[in-house]
Amino acid sequence: MPYNQFKKGELYSFITGKASTAISRRLQKNFKEANVEITIEQWSVLYHLWKEDGLSQQQLCDATFRDKPSITRLVDNLEKLQLVKRVSSKNDRRMNMIYLAPEAKDLEEKTIELANQTLNEALEGVTIEQIEIAKLVLQKVYDNLK
Template identity: 30%
Template sequence: MSQLSYANVGTMLDRTTRLLKAEFQRAFRDAGVDITPEQWVVLDHLYKAGASSQTDLANGTFKDAPTVSRIIDKLATKKLAERRRFPNDRRRYMVALTKAGEQAHELLFPRVEELRIRAWTGLTASDYAELTRLLDHIRENFPQEEEGRQEP
């Protein structure tokens, strides 16, 4: 593969990511919910897993701790999530959805599913498996870069 081809793959991944984020942002805005796709990932994790520590959120969403902390701050400001003290450890917090956060998830989830279906239209389960395998392989080519990071 030529150097130009490698560069095109990176550009294609970046363009696709930006396009998908814009579509999700538009869907959220059209639904009247002021969140970003990054905030959605944390909101969705909390909805499915329940109250979680910040570390569990970072691991479960493949985001680094400072990014998760900023997202939690934003969700808390929007009254969609809240920090609660651990019962046995007053130094640590658990993060949980508020009732408004649960309602936002229930409103947005069907729209998210529609976008996921639209994105995969014309592709098969084996296409998905192959893409996942390829992306995992690329990440494995940089093991030292993954240490200490939570990004996919």
């Protein structure tokens, strides 16, 4: 028995990322205006490496919810920008560990500040209680389908 109170198209559009897409577009715009020349997808990889440097490509897949070909392409492009470097794992030479280059470390503070600014823009007029409800609902949706 369906419990949603939306028309099916509205609910599907919302859950599949209408808000997420709008936030990503605004963050990309804010990056461009600040002369940060990376994509949101590249930034998401860097973000996880800032949290823990030296992750495997599989760990980056898991952290960013992307498939292996996508992560390989993103890491290739980040290498070309000299923001990361691949190093063969000491334990398993078939596995590459991804490490931040010094230039990427320099981007961390600026891009995190831009991300916080973007979230503040997105959440203007939204109460803490509404945010908590949204988090609970979206977590439940995710858990139902995991």
